[in-house]
Amino acid sequence: xxxxxxxxxxxxxxxxxxxxxxxxxxxxxxxxxxxxxxxxxxxxxxxxxxxxxxxxxxxxxxxxxxxxxxxxxxxxxxxxxxxxxxxxxxxxxxxxxxxxxxxxxxxxxxxxxxxxxxxxxxxxxxxxxxxxxxxxxxxxxxxxxxxxxxxxxxxxxxxxxxxxxxxxxxxxxxxxxxxxxxxxxxxxxxxxxxxxxxxxxxxxxxxxxxxxxxxxxxxxxxxxxxxxxxxxxxxxxxxxxxxxxxxxxxxxxxxxxxxxxxxxxxxxxxxxxxxxxxxxxxxxxxxxxxxxxxxxxxxxxxxxxxxxxxxxxxxxxxxxxxxxxxxxxxxxxxxxxxxxxxxxxxxxxxxxxxxxxxxxxxxxxxxxxxxxxxxxxxxxxxxxxxxxxxxxxxxxxxxxxxxxxxxxxxxxxxxxxxxxxxxxxxxxxxxxxxxxxxxxxxxxxxxxxxxxxxxxxxxxxxxxxxxxxxxxxxxxxxx
Amino acid sequence: xxxxxxxxxxxxxxxxxxxxxxxxxxxxxxxxxxxxxxxxxxxxxxxxxxxxxxxxxxxxxxxxxxxxxxxxxxxxxxxxxxxxxxxxxxxxxxxxxxxxxxxxxxxxxxxxxxxxxxxxxxxxxxxxxxxxxxxx
Numbered sequence: 342x343x344x345x346x347x348x349x350x351x352x353x354x355x356x357x358x359x360x361x362x363x364x365x366x367x368x369x370x371x372x373x374x375x376x377x378x379x380x381x382x383x384x385x386x387x388x389x390x391x392x393x394x395x396x397x398x399x400x401x402x403x404x405x406x407x408x409x410x411x412x413x414x415x416x417x418x419x420x421x422x423x424x425x426x427x428x429x430x431x432x433x434x435x436x437x438x439x440x441x442x443x444x445x446x447x448x449x450x451x452x453x454x455x456x457x458x459x460x461x462x463x464x465x466x467x468x469x470x471x472x473x474x475x476x477x478x479x480x481x482x483x484x485x486x487x488x489x490x491x492x493x494x495x496x497x498x499x500x501x502x503x504x505x506x507x508x509x510x511x512x513x514x515x516x517x518x519x520x521x522x523x524x525x526x527x528x529x530x531x532x533x534x535x536x537x538x539x540x541x542x543x544x545x546x547x548x549x550x551x552x553x554x555x556x557x558x559x560x561x562x563x564x565x566x567x568x569x570x571x572x573x574x575x576x577x578x579x580x581x582x583x584x585x586x587x588x589x590x591x592x593x594x595x596x597x598x599x600x601x602x603x604x605x606x607x608x609x610x611x612x613x614x615x616x617x618x619x620x621x622x623x624x625x626x627x628x629x630x631x632x633x634x635x636x637x638x639x640x641x642x643x644x645x646x647x648x649x650x651x652x653x654x655x656x657x658x659x660x661x662x663x664x665x666x667x668x669x670x671x672x673x674x675x676x677x678x679x680x681x682x683x684x685x686x687x688x689x690x691x692x693x694x695x696x697x698x699x700x701x702x703x704x705x706x707x708x709x710x711x712x713x714x715x716x717x718x719x720x721x722x723x724x725x726x727x728x729x730x731x732x733x734x735x736x737x738x739x740x741x742x743x744x745x746x747x748x749x750x751x752x753x754x755x756x757x758x759x760x761x762x763x764x765x766x767x768x769x770x771x772x773x774x775x776x777x778x779x780x781x782x783x784x785x786x787x788x789x790x791x792x793x794x795x796x797x798x799x800x801x802x803x804x805x806x807x808x809x810x811x812x813x814x815x816x817x818x819x820x
Numbered sequence: 821x822x823x824x825x826x827x828x829x830x831x832x833x834x835x836x837x838x839x840x841x842x843x844x845x846x847x848x849x850x851x852x853x854x855x856x857x858x859x860x861x862x863x864x865x866x867x868x869x870x871x872x873x874x875x876x877x878x879x880x881x882x883x884x885x886x887x888x889x890x891x892x893x894x895x896x897x898x899x900x901x902x903x904x905x906x907x908x909x910x911x912x913x914x915x916x917x918x919x920x921x922x923x924x925x926x927x928x929x930x931x932x933x934x935x936x937x938x939x940x941x942x943x944x945x946x947x948x949x950x951x952x953x954x955x956x
Contacts, residue, residue, distance in 0.1 A: 597921075606887075606918040609941035610837040616943065617841060620848075636837045 468568035861896030
């Protein structure tokens with residue numbers, strides 16, 4: 342630190358300067374004597390300091406230490422301390438002033454507080470805080486940002502136990518284990534866990550744990566804590582998007598399959614039939630011509646049926662906006678069963694239901710009716726001859742999602758063989774049956790378009806149970 | 821009329837119209853060709869197993885569809901390959917499909933037991949080529 346000691350009059354004119362003043366006063370040593378000390382100060386400071394010098398000389402009082410800005414152009418700060426020098430009679434002869442250049446020290450403190458402020462802001466922005474656990478004293482320190490993440494005030498005194506308790510119940514064993522392992526092994530750990538703040542907000546944090554070892558033992562645990570809720574939400578959204586895209590891609594592949602096999606097939610037949618009609622008119626019997634026409638009609642009908650199925654499936658994909666109705670399951674089942682009464686009587690089927698666990702379902706009425714009617718129709722179709730069909734319908738809640746099952750004692754499906762094909766268009770599993778295989782394809786599309794899921798459990802010759810989980814993939818289903 | 825061997829063709833396809841047109845076309849090409857139709861792979865397999873030793877009741881040519889219920893064309897090929905040890909007769913298999921997908925054609929042609937892959941619609945020319953060389 343540079344220092345200058347000078348003797349001067351109340352007007353500031355220097356009478357004597359101690360050696361080594363040149364640097365601080367920025368003057369050659371031979372010019373110092375006779376120059377005015379006030380000139381070395383910033384213009385704005387001169388009046389104030391001069392008055393102080395005068396007071397000091399007149400009243401014999403010391404002045405300072407005080408901080409004074411040095412003369413421009415470079416910003417410098419002097420600490421000025423002035424003492425009167427008196428004779429034996431007590432008269433002030435001159436003033437003795439010590440000037441210290443405090444610029445470096447002030448800069449350092451300014452920088453430090455600036456750095457601290459920057460760090461604080463960066464931490465706040467990244468929502469990262471620091472913590473330290475003194476294993477010997479058992480005390481836990483939280484930085485302001487860690488407090489902010491937990492939504493606790495400055496007066497909150499954290500302990501290891503209370504810190505662990507902030508984590509969601511399912512995450513507590515994980516963080517406890519991470520702490521124990523870091524203490525035991527000295528290896529750093531990073532965990533991402535759900536945490537519930539003091540205000541009851543559920544957030545996600547990323548905790549970094551490190552240990553400070555002394556003599557082979559961990560004495561301190563320290564690390565960082567970051568609020569990663571936003572990123573987690575984003576990741577969640579991304580994964581939902583990927584699921585949705587995968588679903589769409591699968592639908593597209595399936596649509597491709599339908600086009601090649603179910604649309605192109607009948608068209609090929611039509612082409613061949615018309616070729617044959619052209620080629621064979623003169624030589625073939627009229628009987629054959631008639632048969633050809635019948636086949637043309639069949640192919641056209643088949644084509645139309647496939648078009649209808651595909652249209653239903655494709656349009657059902659875009660029905661997010663369809664409003665839900667509150668459906669009285671009992672009324673709906675009665676309506677469907679009444680509609681199917683002819684089939685039921687013919688097969689003398691017994692239909693029963695248990696809907697006490699979920700008597701009302703919120704769903705578009707038309708869809709619900711189509712789905713349930715199709716499932717019951719299937720159960721009435723794929724029966725075992727000589728066995729009275731028994732069909733049981735059940736409803737229940739899976740969390741917030743209503744579910745419905747239709748169980749039968751019919752011919753069943755060999756799932757080992759057809760597992761993935763059950764819900765495809767026109768898949769027939771029963772030899773000699775004209776099962777269209779359309780119903781399951783269509784209702785699967787309806788169900789999936791409304792974030793639901795349909796599965797089947799079946800044993801050949803024992804029966805099948807179809808289970809619809811109406812809102813399985815809907816993240817937040819109302820209240 | 822037994823001046824030459826009567827070619828025997830088996831069609832494995834669930835499409836009744838396709839079965840009808842193929843049979844009529846074959847008759848127009850050569851009315852001595854014997855024709856047999858199976859609506860799925862398993863039916864055909866059952867027949868082949870039962871007649872494995874009797875060459876004259878086995879088909880010379882199998883026209884096999886890919887997309888069928890119950891047992892599809894690929895599943896049939898797997899099962900047929902197992903039968904190769906008991907069936908002596910060289911049977912030529914043509915896979916036929918309405919699929920315009922190249923992958924189906926590639927996959928079919930890579931099968932050891934498959935002679936060729938034919939895309940629907942079937943025409944008299946295509947059928948003649950399939951039975952050609954053996955028909956006359």
